[in-house]
Amino acid sequence: MTLSESELLERFDRIRVWQRGGQRAVHKPLLVLLALGRLWRGEPAAAQFAAIEDDLRKLLEQFGPSSAASSRHYPFWHLRTDGLWTLDGPARILDRPSGATPNLTELRDGQVAGGFAPEVVEMLRRDPLLIPRIARRIVEAHFPESLQQDVLDAVGLDAGEAGIVRAPERPRRDPSFRARVLLAYEYRCCVCGHDLRLGGEVVGLEAAHIRWFQAGGPDIEPNGLALCSLHHKLFDLGVFTVLSQQYTMVVSQHVTGSEQTRNRMLTYHGASLILPQSAGYLPRPEFLAWHTEQVFKTPPREL
Numbered sequence: 001m002t003l004s005e006s007e008l009l010e011r012f013d014r015i016r017v018w019q020r021g022g023q024r025a026v027h028k029p030l031l032v033l034l035a036l037g038r039l040w041r042g043e044p045a046a047a048q049f050a051a052i053e054d055d056l057r058k059l060l061e062q063f064g065p066s067s068a069a070s071s072r073h074y075p076f077w078h079l080r081t082d083g084l085w086t087l088d089g090p091a092r093i094l095d096r097p098s099g100a101t102p103n104l105t106e107l108r109d110g111q112v113a114g115g116f117a118p119e120v121v122e123m124l125r126r127d128p129l130l131i132p133r134i135a136r137r138i139v140e141a142h143f144p145e146s147l148q149q150d151v152l153d154a155v156g157l158d159a160g161e162a163g164i165v166r167a168p169e170r171p172r173r174d175p176s177f178r179a180r181v182l183l184a185y186e187y188r189c190c191v192c193g194h195d196l197r198l199g200g201e202v203v204g205l206e207a208a209h210i211r212w213f214q215a216g217g218p219d220i221e222p223n224g225l226a227l228c229s230l231h232h233k234l235f236d237l238g239v240f241t242v243l244s245q246q247y248t249m250v251v252s253q254h255v256t257g258s259e260q261t262r263n264r265m266l267t268y269h270g271a272s273l274i275l276p277q278s279a280g281y282l283p284r285p286e287f288l289a290w291h292t293e294q295v296f297k298t299p300p301r302e303l
């Protein structure tokens with residue numbers, strides 16, 4: 001079977017859909033990115049679960065919600081139904097109904113291998129520059145801008161080196177969002193108060209979505225926080241979250257570091273955000289709850 005380019009892109013786009021009411025569906029995208037990275041480096045298209053399990057676990061731990069890594073066998077099994085992926089292994093495992101996901105041990109011991117479908121591999125080998133293009137589409141659909149490059153780096157796909165341009169048809173966020181959020185917070189980081197200016201221009205200050213734009217978070221002030229570049233990245237990685245009760249910041253137990261690191265983050269644990277200038281801009285509880293459930297690396301440190 002030969003695929004056209006649009007048919008190929010469409011197969012990859014099918015996994016971009018956010019499912020189940022905003023619950024983050026990162027498993028399939030991260031496995032696909034991992035497999036794209038392998039092809040990009042010229043590694044074999046198919047790999048045994050046991051051989052890539054560790055890499056997948058690390059990706060899910062770093063970029064997924066807290067419990068994501070424990071279900072790392074799910075995408076390896078379920079990606080099959082999207083027409084992208086094939087499995088190879090003993091019939092006693094492969095012939096099961098798709099809902100009967102094998103457990104980790106069965107996948108390892110059964111030496112089940114997975115990889116892109118042959119027609120997909122053929123096309124990506126023929127036109128390797130499609131690989132970083134597809135990878136860029138996937139990260140843009142699933143991760144906030146602050147993390148997109150980190151995810152690509154983690155799977156060894158430097159999209160910059162291949163001269164990738166943004167896919168033009170992607171929905172773009174409202175360009176006024178940044179300005180409105182920064183004004184709401186009077187041009188300072190709501191965690192640390194950073195408000196450095198170079199000449200008249202504020203530098204290193206960004207508008208973060210609480211509920212990610214990629215997860216349907218709206219471009220409105222109650223879904224925004226003004227954060228310095230560091231706190232923006234830490235927020236998007238789930239290092240800390242904000243509780244709706246008194247807008248208290250809580251830091252993950254997974255965060256450790258030296259005195260200097262403590263000063264950058266741990267010192268704010270249990271403190272309130274610097275609040276916006278008007279009550280109408282206060283972070284809305286539903287967006288904060290989404291971040292705490294879907295992004296924050298649980299458990300929190302004790303208050």
Ligand SMILES: [Zn+2]
Pocket residue numbers: 189190191192193194227228229230231
């Ligand atoms: Zn800050």
